[in-house]
Amino acid sequence: MQKHLFSIIVLLGLTASAVYLLVAKPVVAAQSEQSSAVFDADGKLELPTGFSKWVFVGAPLTPNALNNGKANFPEYHHVYIEQKNVDAYLKTGEFPEGTVIVKELTRVLNPTFPDGSRTEPSGRGYFNGQYNGIDLTIKDSKRFAKTNGWGFFTFGHHPMPYEKAAAEKPVSECAGCHIANVAATDMTWIQFYPLLRDKPGY
Numbered sequence: 001m002q003k004h005l006f007s008i009i010v011l012l013g014l015t016a017s018a019v020y021l022l023v024a025k026p027v028v029a030a031q032s033e034q035s036s037a038v039f040d041a042d043g044k045l046e047l048p049t050g051f052s053k054w055v056f057v058g059a060p061l062t063p064n065a066l067n068n069g070k071a072n073f074p075e076y077h078h079v080y081i082e083q084k085n086v087d088a089y090l091k092t093g094e095f096p097e098g099t100v101i102v103k104e105l106t107r108v109l110n111p112t113f114p115d116g117s118r119t120e121p122s123g124r125g126y127f128n129g130q131y132n133g134i135d136l137t138i139k140d141s142k143r144f145a146k147t148n149g150w151g152f153f154t155f156g157h158h159p160m161p162y163e164k165a166a167a168e169k170p171v172s173e174c175a176g177c178h179i180a181n182v183a184a185t186d187m188t189w190i191q192f193y194p195l196l197r198d199k200p201g202y
Contacts, residue, residue, distance in 0.1 A: 035098030036082060037138045044165035045153045048136060051102040054080040058193035061126060063108050065116025075105035075132050075157075079193065090199055094186050095139050101188065105133040105157065133157040136166075137174075137187070144168075147175035150187045 038046045057079045064074040081089075085099040095101075109129035112118040117125055134155045141149035152174035155162040169175070178187045190196045 035100060035138060035140070037098070037100050037136075037140075040165055042165075044167050045136065045138070045151075047134070047155050047162060047164050047166075048100065048102055051080045051100075051104070054082050054102070055086045055195070057081055057086070057195045060189070060192045061108070063111075063116040063126065065108075065111060065114065073105075075107055076126075076128055077135075078104040078106065080104065086195070089186075089196060095188070097139055097141060099139040101137045103135040104131070105135070106130065107132045131160050134162055135174075139186075147171060148179055148183055148187050150175065150178065152178075 036048065036051075040046055059076045059078045060073075061076050062071045062073050064071045067074075080102045081095075082100065085095055088094075088096045088099075107129040108116055109127040110118060113124070118127065120127060136153045136155070138144075138151050138153075139149055140151060144151040152169045153166040154169060154174075155164075155166050171179075175187075182189055185191075188196075194200065
């Protein structure tokens with residue numbers, strides 16, 4: 001009788017363990033697929049870290065010297081996206097929910113010519129100067145339903161240090177331009193990023 005009872009207890013234990021693993025496994029998978037964006041208790045987005053290890057997709061530049069001294073974005077925009085989200089875009093043409101795109105800004109290095117360029121051993125051109133801000137956009141169709149599923153943030157357009165957290169920018173400052181110009185390419189300026197635009201070697 002005791003052996004029979006012991007067998008039942010062991011069987012119940014194994015069954016409970018199996019059920020736990022079946023339930024727990026999807027949770028782990030879901031956690032691994034979460035966005036790298038972190039919001040604080042006030043709903044502000046926290047300053048991202050570690051993004052320089054993500055995939056570098058491009059660096060558009062529209063310097064002041066080529067825009068009558070009043071460029072809207074006078075810095076290099078070093079754009080980073082996590083590998084898993086780059087892979088998803090290359091397969092489907094859309095970024096998955098939770099995708100974060102970081103733009104790390106740098107000024108043009110000490111211009112010496114009227115067009116904003118300078119001469120270095122490699123030749124005359126434009127070179128990266130000081131850090132000058134971080135912008136970020138995140139895809140979350142529920143949270144940002146009013147702006148085609150993407151939210152836009154900036155942690156300052158100035159030398160470091162930057163703000164530690166940022167509220168979503170008004171539509172008139174960021175999202176409106178994306179909606180008007182790149183709504184067809186998942187709200188992203190794909191044409192500026194050869195890796196995403198041309199899919200080399202994919």
